[in-house]
Amino acid sequence: SPPYLILQQIMAGFHPIRYLSNATATSSSARRINFHHIHCLSTASATSSSPARRTANYKPTIWDDSYIQSLPIDFMEEKYIYQREKLKEEVRFLINQQHSFTKQLELVDTLCQLGLGYHFDAEIKNLLSSISSLTKNINNLIENNNLHDFALLFRLVREHDIHNASILRLDDLISCFKKEEESFNISNQLDVKGMINLYEASFLAMEGEDELDEAGKFAMKHLKYHDRSLLSPQLVEQIEHALELPLHWRMSRLHTRWFIDAYGRQKNFNPTLLEFAKLDFNMVQSIYKTELQELSRWWRNLNVLHGELNFVRDRLVENYLWAIGFAFQPELWRSRKAITKIISLITTIDDIYDIYGTLDELKLFTNSIEEWNIAATQHLPDYMKKCLTALFNTINDIASSFSKEKELDILPCLKRMWDDLCKAYFIEAMWYHNGYTPTLDEYLDNAWVSISGTCALTTAYCLSDDLTSEAIKSLEFYPPIVRYSCMLFRLYDDLGTCTTEIQRGDVPKSIQCYMKEKNVSETTARDYIKCLISIYWKKLNKEHTVSSKYVESFRKVLVDIPRTAQCFYQYRDGYGEQDHETREQIISIIIKPISL
Ligand code: 0FV
Ligand code: MN
Numbered sequence: 308s309p310p311y312l313i314l315q316q317i318m319a320g321f322h323p324i325r326y327l328s329n330a331t332a333t334s335s336s337a338r339r340i341n342f343h344h345i346h347c348l349s350t351a352s353a354t355s356s357s358p359a360r361r362t363a364n365y366k367p368t369i370w371d372d373s374y375i376q377s378l379p380i381d382f383m384e385e386k387y388i389y390q391r392e393k394l395k396e397e398v399r400f401l402i403n404q405q406h407s408f409t410k411q412l413e414l415v416d417t418l419c420q421l422g423l424g425y426h427f428d429a430e431i432k433n434l435l436s437s438i439s440s441l442t443k444n445i446n447n448l449i450e451n452n453n454l455h456d457f458a459l460l461f462r463l464v465r466e467h468d469i470h471n472a473s474i475l476r477l478d479d480l481i482s483c484f485k486k487e488e489e490s491f492n493i494s495n496q497l498d499v500k501g502m503i504n505l506y507e508a509s510f511l512a513m514e515g516e517d518e519l520d521e522a523g524k525f526a527m528k529h530l531k532y533h534d535r536s537l538l539s540p541q542l543v544e545q546i547e548h549a550l551e552l553p554l555h556w557r558m559s560r561l562h563t564r565w566f567i568d569a570y571g572r573q574k575n576f577n578p579t580l581l582e583f584a585k586l587d588f589n590m591v592q593s594i595y596k597t598e599l600q601e602l603s604r605w606w607r608n609l610n611v612l613h614g615e616l617n618f619v620r621d622r623l624v625e626n627y628l629w630a631i632g633f634a635f636q637p638e639l640w641r642s643r644k645a646i647t648k649i650i651s652l653i654t655t656i657d658d659i660y661d662i663y664g665t666l667d668e669l670k671l672f673t674n675s676i677e678e679w680n681i682a683a684t685q686h687l688p689d690y691m692k693k694c695l696t697a698l699f700n701t702i703n704d705i706a707s708s709f710s711k712e713k714e715l716d717i718l719p720c721l722k723r724m725w726d727d728l729c730k731a732y733f734i735e736a737m738w739y740h741n742g743y744t745p746t747l748d749e750y751l752d753n754a755w756v757s758i759s760g761t762c763a764l765t766t767a768y769c770l771s772d773d774l775t776s777e778a779i780k781s782l783e784f785y786p787p788i789v790r791y792s793c794m795l796f797r798l799y800d801d802l803g804t805c806t807t808e809i810q811r812g813d814v815p816k817s818i819q820c821y822m823k824e825k826n827v828s829e830t831t832a833r834d835y836i837k838c839l840i841s842i843y844w845k846k847l848n849k850e851h852t853v854s855s856k857y858v859e860s861f862r863k864v865l866v867d868i869p870r871t872a873q874c875f876y877q878y879r880d881g882y883g884e885q886d887h888e889t890r891e892q893i894i895s896i897i898i899k900p901i902s903l
């Protein structure tokens with residue numbers, strides 16, 4: 308049947324795979340592929356008609372391999388390791404000293420913002436847990452109406468999942484805020500630092516915590532319009548940075564890079580902390596460079612994008628930046644490397660589905676992913692064979708080197724994530740080729756998968772150091788928290804990329820679906836999507852507090868996905884157009900050391 312008719316059948320409710328079995332089988336493929344599979348086109352008919360193919364005019368990479376290989380690795384030497392150990396012990400001593408708890412809180416906050424928290428995970432948890440479980444401390448905050456410390460403690464406790472902090476009540480924080488609001492109304496004196504802390508804490512609000520939300524809005528409004536002329540330049544800088552984006556939404560390495568400079572401009576900074584932070588940043592950066600050089604060699608040798616696939620986004624270094632966003636700590640090298648490789652392949656395949664492939668070819672491709680067998684791909688066009696070869700080899704390698712190390716078989720999980728992803732891609736391709744605009748709900752129901760966050764999450768889960776065979780068996784595809792995290796990724800991506808996608812020709816994205824469904828303007832639709840983003844953040848925050856059954860490294864990725872997405876898409880499609888903010892971010896995090 309002509310594609311047009313088949314598509315009408317699909318839209319009438321056929322499941323994609325069932326629909327595919329309706330198509331005419333060619334004798335060569337019917338032998339190999341089972342009845343339920345896709346087998347409507349032979350290679351000959353797919354290529355002989357030479358369909359009009361589109362392109363996206365993506366620019367080539369700005370980071371060629373020879374440049375990456377030429378980067379000096381400056382901070383791996385023995386003397387730095389020794390120096391860092393020394394500084395670390397000094398700071399550990401500082402943490403364990405008996406300060407007032409106000410000082411202790413500020414120290415923890417500073418350490419975390421300097422990017423040093425990961426050296427003291429246990430100490431920080433202990434400290435926060437003991438501070439927040441002492442009734443005397445909490446009563447002290449309430450009696451003194453100390454909004455500044457109360458909000459700070461509240462945020463830190465939530466960020467670090469301190470579970471025994473039940474005496475730290477939201478109601479008390481809110482009444483503390485109400486008193487502050489009253490006295491502000493009388494005196495017009497704003498507790499600026501208190502307001503900053505309240506503002507930052509409000510982004511950890513969970514679904515249903517509307518009062519915290521309202522308090523945060525109050526803080527935001529007053530910080531925005533507060534007279535800056537009487538404040539120190541350091542404080543003004545801090546306010547502007549906070550208003551631009553709250554801490555909870557920021558990609559942590561990027562914030563760390565900013566904060567190291569900002570901290571050095573503060574009046575009473577601690578020189579030991581600053582020295583430690585700079586040295587550690589540079590040492591971690593050296594690890595990144597080494598990994599990136601290895602990955603860049605891998606990508607060059609894999610050589611998938613030359614020839615017919617040259618329309619695909621070539622973004623290895625940007626992919627590594629995503630991976631740092633998801634897993635910055637040095638010990639997470641395994642996830643970081645695998646995620647970079649996987650994103651490179653995701654992008655290749657996404658561009659094939661969105662731009663280049665015909666619907667008939669995409670059917671075959673979707674089926675081959677389910678088969679996971681290179682011998683069964685002969686009937687595919689060459690460009691697809693090449694891509695599948697690279698994919699199967701890479702994923703099989705990742706799984707087999709992990710199983711050599713840990714004796715655990717993660718291949719079934721990895722295959723499953725590709726299968727789910729490509730089926731979601733295929734549904735979008737069908738919608739596009741049929742000129743169909745789904746409702747927003749219908750679109751999002753598929754789009755939270757097609758954004759591919761599930762792949763990053765499954766990889767992080769499977770490559771965790773603490774993976775057990777029970778954890779593999781109990782891997783859920785996909786609990787609500789995974790959905791929320793990926794939904795945020797999708798919504799941020801649509802805000803940043805849909806304009807060029809629609810111009811080029813692509814499935815209607817959330818904004819277009821909503822415009823059509825509600826008959827509203829693009830501005831209204833965008834506002835609605837931003838509103839959905841706040842809602843999903845609150846859902847994610849809530850689900851995160853009850854997800855302690857997952858290992859820490861995986862739980863972190865759940866929040867780091869929307870953070871990193873927000874960072875790439877804040878000003879534009881910072882992934883497709885890599886030569887603006889993204890380039891600067893790569894330089895500051897990966898390329899350029901901090902001068903000591
Ligand atoms: C989205 O591109 C994007 F950024 C991709 C595929 C790479 C990042 C992937 C991970 C971090 C896992 P695009 O806007 O073309 O995606 P859609 O889904 O809108 O086609
Ligand atoms: Mn921290």
Ligand code: MN
Pocket residue numbers: 657658661
């Ligand atoms: Mn795309």
Ligand code: MN
Pocket residue numbers: 657660661732735757
């Ligand atoms: Mn796509």
Ligand code: MN
Pocket residue numbers: 800801804805808
């Ligand atoms: Mn997009």
